[in-house]
Amino acid sequence: MIRHTVAFRLKHIPGSTAERDFLQAACELAKIEGVQKFECLRQSSRKNSFTFGLSMEFADEAAYTFYNDHPEHTAFVQQRWIPEVVEFMELDYVANAP
Amino acid sequence: MIRHTVAFRLKHIPGSTAERDFLQAACELAKIEGVQKFECLRQSSRKNSFTFGLSMEFADEAAYTFYNDHPEHTAFVQQRWIPEVVEFMELDYVANAP
Numbered sequence: 001m002i003r004h005t006v007a008f009r010l011k012h013i014p015g016s017t018a019e020r021d022f023l024q025a026a027c028e029l030a031k032i033e034g035v036q037k038f039e040c041l042r043q044s045s046r047k048n049s050f051t052f053g054l055s056m057e058f059a060d061e062a063a064y065t066f067y068n069d070h071p072e073h074t075a076f077v078q079q080r081w082i083p084e085v086v087e088f089m090e091l092d093y094v095a096n097a098p
Numbered sequence: 099m100i101r102h103t104v105a106f107r108l109k110h111i112p113g114s115t116a117e118r119d120f121l122q123a124a125c126e127l128a129k130i131e132g133v134q135k136f137e138c139l140r141q142s143s144r145k146n147s148f149t150f151g152l153s154m155e156f157a158d159e160a161a162y163t164f165y166n167d168h169p170e171h172t173a174f175v176q177q178r179w180i181p182e183v184v185e186f187m188e189l190d191y192v193a194n195a196p
Binding site for chain 1: 101118138139146153188189190
């Protein structure tokens, strides 16, 4: 299992229609084949400047690559993410029993 | 539900006994009352410099505060986290249906 997460901040006014529209568009990514446990999240710690997050899981690297290369994902990145996201950080996790 | 996560990088050599010892000590935090779904994770994205992560969930702010203030947590921060962690980022998430 690979958990792909991204924390981000939008250029939109908090609570605006534009903000909600972006988040709704982001949620459509959940429909891409192989995406599991998709979550749309609000980032609530004051120790960083991000305000939202997305989290999803993939069974393996092949499923992750299929998502990354999927035309619906690449179109979202070009048409929505790049124009509307001010800053972001991607963090990917796999289980690690010490 | 509040999901508390932290991505971090240790000063220890990867694969070292010191690294494993730190991670095992971190896993002990799972025993603090109110901690749910505790996960010890490896950070695998090359788009950031963190190598490990912890994730846990709390029912509410009161449970999160209880954990934060718990003597076993504050001792871990002072005795292990501060001396052994080079850099970290905390991200907290709550559900956000747009």
